Amino acid sequence: MLNANDAIQSAPVFAALGDTTRLKLVSRLSDGNQHSIVQLAKGLKLSRQGVTKHLYVLKKAGMVSSKRIGRESRFTLRLRTLTRARDCLNRASAQWDETIERLKISVEN
Amino acid sequence: MLNANDAIQSAPVFAALGDTTRLKLVSRLSDGNQHSIVQLAKGLKLSRQGVTKHLYVLKKAGMVSSKRIGRESRFTLRLRTLTRARDCLNRASAQWDETIERLKISVEN
DNA sequence: TCATAATGCAACCTTTAGGTTGCGTTTAGC
DNA sequence: GCTAAACGCAACCTAAAGGTTGCATTATGA
Numbered sequence: 001m002l003n004a005n006d007a008i009q010s011a012p013v014f015a016a017l018g019d020t021t022r023l024k025l026v027s028r029l030s031d032g033n034q035h036s037i038v039q040l041a042k043g044l045k046l047s048r049q050g051v052t053k054h055l056y057v058l059k060k061a062g063m064v065s066s067k068r069i070g071r072e073s074r075f076t077l078r079l080r081t082l083t084r085a086r087d088c089l090n091r092a093s094a095q096w097d098e099t100i101e102r103l104k105i106s107v108e109n
Numbered sequence: 110m111l112n113a114n115d116a117i118q119s120a121p122v123f124a125a126l127g128d129t130t131r132l133k134l135v136s137r138l139s140d141g142n143q144h145s146i147v148q149l150a151k152g153l154k155l156s157r158q159g160v161t162k163h164l165y166v167l168k169k170a171g172m173v174s175s176k177r178i179g180r181e182s183r184f185t186l187r188l189r190t191l192t193r194a195r196d197c198l199n200r201a202s203a204q205w206d207e208t209i210e211r212l213k214i215s216v217e218n
Numbered sequence: 219t220c221a222t223a224a225t226g227c228a229a230c231c232t233t234t235a236g237g238t239t240g241c242g243t244t245t246a247g248c
Numbered sequence: 249g250c251t252a253a254a255c256g257c258a259a260c261c262t263a264a265a266g267g268t269t270g271c272a273t274t275a276t277g278a
Contacts, residue, residue, distance in 0.1 A: 002136040002139040015126075018122075019124065024116075030201045038223085048224085057265090082198060082202045147254060155237065163236085180253070182254080219278105221276100223276075223277105227272080235263085237261085238259105240260105243256080244255080
């Protein structure tokens with residue numbers, strides 16, 4: 001069985017990803033570049049402050065970091081947090097695959 | 110850049126995973142077996158109906174399926190939904206890795 | 219230096235999430 | 249056939265999420 005305690009630590013990250021606006025932001029940030037808030041807000045149908053709030057959620061979950069440069073705040077995606085969440089799902093699905101294999105074997109025998 | 114439209118489809122799954130109770134449920138279900146509601150509720154510090162609600166959320170997100178057997182409802186984890194979410198994160202992190210590589214190269218040259 | 223761009227901060231509103239309790243219904247099993 | 253187990257359904261409550269507007273602050277650049 002998947003280690004519950006390990007998995008639970010990823011909950012805030014999944015929660016952060018569980019919103020279409022934030023997924024769009026992550027998608028844009030996955031180009032690896034720094035983006036300002038207005039830049040990220042373009043094309044999203046909500047106010048700049050709405051975007052700011054979402055960015056803050058992502059930051060609180062450790063998924064992005066920001067740096068103030070001049071009059072703008074530049075946001076970057078944090079790879080490590082992303083890979084941790086990915087690994088969590090990898091473990092869960094691997095666990096599941098193993099179970100399937102065991103079931104196959106027991107059916108065959 | 111990660112395809113936003115593809116990624117967005119995973120939002121409900123991530124949202125479903127973004128709660129510690131539901132992650133615990135997924136963790137238990139990752140043993141590949143069927144579990145009844147009372148069985149899943151044991152050890153979780155909330156009412157049976159609380160657990161039922163969470164299971165319904167997981168089901169709505171396509172992460173579990175249920176089948177009524179006699180007087181109990183048996184829940185099973187759905188591998189396909191899990192792997193889709195996993196692949197979404199895999200693509201995002203792979204994208205990011207590529208970017209890092211490109212940056213390294215441009216710095217070296 | 220003065221107008222404008224990019225933010226930050228705070229108040230406010232509405233909807234949803236997470237959780238509970240109460241009660242009715244269907245099975246299991248003695 | 250009767251009791252207890254396992255659910256489903258609905259009402260209800262509180263806190264948090266998602267979003268807005270208004271206004272103050274800090275940089276830019278002509």
